[in-house]
Each structure stands twice: as structure tokens, then as C-alpha cells.
Amino acid sequence: MRTPISFFLLLSGMLFTVGTVGVLIRKNALIIFMSIELQLNAVNLALVTFSRQNGNLTGQVLTFFSMVVAAAEVVVGLAIIVSLYRKRRSIDVDDARMLRW
Amino acid sequence: MADTVVFWIAAPISVASAIAVVLARRAVHAALFLIANLFTLAVLFLVLGSEFLFVVQIIVYAGAIMVLFLFVIMLLGVDQEVSLREQLQGQRLVAALLGLGLLAEVVVAVRLGVGLHRTPLPDFAAVNKGGNVQALAHVLFNQYFLPFEVTSVLLIVAAIGAMLHGRRRMDEEETIDREQAVL
Numbered sequence: 454m455r456t457p458i459s460f461f462l463l464l465s466g467m468l469f470t471v472g473t474v475g476v477l478i479r480k481n482a483l484i485i486f487m488s489i490e491l492q493l494n495a496v497n498l499a500l501v502t503f504s505r506q507n508g509n510l511t512g513q514v515l516t517f518f519s520m521v522v523a524a525a526e527v528v529v530g531l532a533i534i535v536s537l538y539r540k541r542r543s544i545d546v547d548d549a550r551m552l553r554w
Numbered sequence: 555m556a557d558t559v560v561f562w563i564a565a566p567i568s569v570a571s572a573i574a575v576v577l578a579r580r581a582v583h584a585a586l587f588l589i590a591n592l593f594t595l596a597v598l599f600l601v602l603g604s605e606f607l608f609v610v611q612i613i614v615y616a617g618a619i620m621v622l623f624l625f626v627i628m629l630l631g632v633d634q635e636v637s638l639r640e641q642l643q644g645q646r647l648v649a650a651l652l653g654l655g656l657l658a659e660v661v662v663a664v665r666l667g668v669g670l671h672r673t674p675l676p677d678f679a680a681v682n683k684g685g686n687v688q689a690l691a692h693v694l695f696n697q698y699f700l701p702f703e704v705t706s707v708l709l710i711v712a713a714i715g716a717m718l719h720g721r722r723r724m725d726e727e728e729t730i731d732r733e734q735a736v737l
Contacts, residue, residue, distance in 0.1 A: 456561045459668045464565050466660030468572050470653050475576035477649035483581045487588050491572050494595050505602045508676030510693045513604050520614055521705045525712035527619050531626045532719035538630050
């Protein structure tokens with residue numbers, strides 16, 4: 454492989470940054486959730502890159518586990534968004550303030 | 555050589571689609587851009603020599619998880635427009651600045667940790683001896699067997715949690731009917 458390994462890490466950092474900014478600036482709960490997926494995927498790319506760099510498979514196993522956790526997280530998170538929508542008729546996160554006061 | 559070409563094709567697409575996810579006005583468009591992003595990441599996994607994760611990324615992420623996303627988007631109505639007016643003053647500016655800071659931090663960390671020059675990489679063919687799937691299974695079912703079993707508990711808990719949240723209670727149903735009658 455002739456591509457420098459740092460390019461993959463820089464790409465991963467860029468994707469993570471975009472996901473973070475998405476979480477911070479968006480108000481649609483579904484798009485915030487997709488931005489979290491972006492962050493998770495950026496970290497997965499970094500893990501696979503480290504696995505390639507160190508010449509063992511631990512990073513790939515960790516990526517596999519993180520995919521399982523992401524699947525569980527998506528299932529529960531989307532169920533929460535659906536039940537929030539049922540209560541508030543909106544998926545704007547600014548409307549979800551039942552626990553504030 | 556081939557991996558450089560593939561990287562320089564996949565990387566710009568993945569960054570562009572990630573930015574499009576964040577800036578998309580409608581949730582459906584964001585989901586479609588996210589699928590593009592997941593596919594390019596799958597290609598990069600292949601470049602990095604992990605065939606198993608390439609397939610899993612497409613089946614689990616682009617397949618199962620994104621179908622779930624699209625299903626919920628359709629369930630809640632595709633026309634759900636969220637007002638773009640921000641409640642907090644200057645929140646977007648601060649978010650953009652924080653993002654830039656995070657990016658600078660990552661670049662510096664990569665520069666110090668790995669360096670931008672070409673480091674000689676270990677031979678991955680020896681690690682993937684007998685195929686990536688076989689080698690990964692060997693590591694997973696010997697060294698990481700207990701965590702693997704624990705993930706099954708996690709998945710069951712997640713399924714039960716989703717059922718509890720998604721269930722419609724009888725009293726809730728009545729209030730919704732009443733709301734609709736008022737409307």
C-alpha cells in the first residue's frame with residue numbers, strides 16, 4: 454500500500470468534525486442522529502487504519518463491536534424519537550423540554 | 555498505486571457527502587447522502603485490507619440501519635420541516651469555531667503521532683493469512699469471546715427497549731384521538 458497511513462487518519466478526523474458540527478447546529482432530531490452515525494463511522498475508519506498500521510486485527514474486532522453497539526443505539530434512539538413525536542407532534546429537539554423544569 | 559487512486563476517489567466523495575448530510579434541508583436527502591458516505595467508507599475498509607468489515611459495513615449500515623432510518627422518516631412524515639430559527643444567540647458561530655478547533659487538533663495530533671511522511675507499513679498479508687474472515691474469526695472467538703457473548707445480551711436489551719418505547723399505550727391512544735377530534 455503506497456497511500457500514507459496518516460491520510461486515512463486525517464480523513465477520519467474530518468468526518469468526525471463534520472459529524473460534530475452537525476450535532477451542534479442541527480435541530481431535526483433525525484439529522485442529529487445521522488450526524489452521530491457519521492461520528493461513529495469516522496471512529497471506525499480510524500480503528501481500521503490503526504489495525505492496518507500495527508499489523509494486527511484488534512482494531513478490526515473493535516470496529517465489529519462498535520458496529521453492534523451502533524445498531525443497538527440506532528434501534529433504541531429511533532424508538533425514542535418515535536415516542537417523542539407521538540407526545541409532541543414534532544421532531545424539533547427544541548420542543549423536547551419536558552424534563553427541563 | 556491502485557490504493558492511492560481509490561483513496562483519492564473515495565475520500566472527496568465521503569467528505570462531500572458528510573457535509574451534505576449536515577446541510578441537507580430534508581431528512582430523506584440527508585439519509586441518502588449518509589448512504590453514499592457509508593459506501594465510500596466501505597471502499598476504504600477494503601483498501602485497508604479488511605474484506606469482512608467491507609461487507610458488514612454495506613449489509614449492516616447501508617442495509618439494515620439506513621432502512622430503519624428511512625422507515626422512521628416515512629413513519630413520521632417526509633414533510634416534517636423543522637424551523638431553522640435558532641433559539642440560542644450565536645450558537646451556530648460557536649459550533650463552527652469549535653469544529654475548526656477540533657479539526658486543527660486532530661491534524662496536529664496526527665502530525666505528531668504518525669507523521670505525514672510515508673512510514674513503512676507491516677505486511678498485512680501475513681496477518682490475513684488464510685483470508686481476512688478466517689483470521690478475524692480466529693481472533694474474535696479466542697481472544698474476545700466473552701465480549702462477543704456480552705454483545706448478544708446488549709442486542710436483546712436493545713430489542714426489548716425499542717419495543718417498550720415504540721409501544722402505544724391505551725391511554726395515550728385516547729389522548730391522540732381526542733387531539734385529532736379537536737383539530
